[in-house]
Amino acid sequence: MNTFHLTIQTVDGPAFEGEAQRLFCRTIDGDVAILAHHADYCTALGMGEARVTLEDGTVRKAACIGGMLTMLDNRCRLLATTWEWSEDIDPERAHAARDRAQALIEQGGLSNRELALASAKLQRALVRSSVAKK
Amino acid sequence: MAGSMKEIKLRIKSVESTMQITKAMELVASSKLRRAKERAESCRPYFNTLHQTLADIAASNTEFTSPYTKARPVKRTCYVVIAGDRGLAGGYNSNLFKMMDAQTQGEDYCVIPIGKKALEYYQRRGVPILTTEFALAADISVGDSFAIADLLCKGYLAGEYDRIAIGYTNFVSMLTQTPALLPLLPLESLNDPKELEQIRDGKPRMLILYEPDSETVFNAIVPEYLSGLVYGAMCESVASEQGARRTAMDAASKNAAEMIENLNLYYNRARQAAITQEITEIVGGSAS
Incomplete structure (x- = not known):
């Protein structure tokens, strides 16, 4: 499956940087899932669960609250106010x-x-x- | 001679006590610096990515429905100025103010001062101040930066000012800190017009999909973006302040040590002279 470059940053430091197959998160307009080669896209994030499908197919869950999501040129940047992986x-x-x-x-x-x-x-x-x- | 010996002794004592203070301040600054540096470093990628992302969006943006994106004729500028709470930090505060003065020359502007020194400076100069709520730079939290962002947005939308920029000090390294001015709003001002020309260079602008629509997205993103940048600049400035203070106090301690050494030399010389004089007097007395 195609992958895209995903960067997740928070105020307290980077939370994730690498290739991902799929990013699922809640925006102000409802849930979205981003796949590779998504059109250039920009939205604001709401509060909700987010899921990242990594290159090898494992799914990581996180609580994502506020922030913004942009997809430009197959590079996805997610800037969250808080982002906590479920295991943390x-x-x-x-x-x-x-x-x-x-x-x-x-x-x-x-x-x-x-x-x-x-x-x-x-x-x-x-x-x-x-x-x-x- | 005995009088000058006593004077020198007193001088040495006073320099020694000054040195004790500068040494203590240096130690405090270095321990605070470590924490501040970690915070600045963990925040920096977020700060840079945030700024870059918004600049990218602004470069390819074709939607001007949101008041945040469109540049209007600048009548008044609002500056967020982040300085320190205390002096004795070398050129940290004065360098920032010097840069701000050069930038603001001849402009109609107002400020949101952060840090006691910034507040005092602009109060003295009679510049309109939007709020004095954030006078203590050291305890600004993420929540406070959200409050600042809210305030900025409200004023901007109400048309109180047409441009927002932030003046802070960049923490380059332990030894160098440079003051910088970063434009925040409108988003059009994020890119240098010349660079923009190069990026676009005849290429059609990329179309970005905004969901649900650009206005809603910008209205949600911009406060977030402002608070992120204010917080990031805060972290950089606090680290810079501690860095500048540490360097200044280190230099002061070194100077004091040098001074004590010189004074000791003088003291010994004066003591020697006194002894010689005494001997001459005794010899002179016995000879007569």
């Missing part, structure tokens, strides 16, 4: 964070700003714990 996520911590965020929202009495922060936190925790579970 501690499931217990992710679940605990999810429960905490949920409890905070249910408890109520938050200002709009706090509520926005808490729901963003919950969403991130949900993505993370769902990726870690599998």
Whole structure:
């Protein structure tokens, strides 16, 4: 199967650099899968699970939150706000964070700003714990 | 003679205590530098790729529906200036301000100062300041850089300024740090017009697919891009500050050591002279 060059960068350093067969991730407009020789493409990323199919066919999963994805000239650049490989996520911590965020929202009495922060936190925790579970 | 001996002794003491301080500051700066350097290095690929990607997009962009992409006549520029929180860092702060002054000459501009020194500098010069919230460069986090990006975007969309650039210090190596000015918005300004001519060179522009559409994509990407670049520039600047401070303090310690050596020489000479004088006096006294 054809491959393309994939670079995944985050603020905390590069997460991946190499050839990939397929990149699957969630954008602001829904899930997309990028294959080799995709047309030049640019979109913003949402929050969700991402899957990278490596050259040898193994699939790696990650929690990907925010950022942008560009495909120019068969080179794909994914710049994420956070990108965590599933094996790097501690499931217990992710679940605990999810429960905490949920409890905070249910408890109520938050200002709009706090509520926005808490729901963003919950969403991130949900993505993370769902990726870690599998 | 005894008086000058005492004076020299006092001088030596004061230089010694200064040296102690500069030595301590050097040690603190080197340990902070190590951490700052690691952070800058891990952030640099992201910073470069981000800038390169946006420049590539801008070079081949044909969509001008988003206000971020289209250059408008520049009436006012907004500069994000990242300097240090403290002095005693050699030329770190003054070099940056010198470069900024050369760049901003004759322009109508406003600033978002980051770092106490930048804030003080622009307050003194009476330049309009958008916010004083981010006065401490050392504790700016990713979250803060998002807040800065948000602020920048809002002002840009509201037409308060037509161009955004960031002034920071590039961490080239432990010994060299160079101030730099990086244009951020509009995206058209990312590419040098001459270079652009070369890239395009008669070739048709590549068509990029934006999903769902270019405006939505740019509106989502640009704040992200701004905050990424602000954070990256922050990391570079913090590392540069520590590097500059370490070099400056190293030089100061060396100078102090040299000074103490010279003063010791003078001290010994004065002591010798005093002894000689005493002997002459005794000999003179017994002879008469």
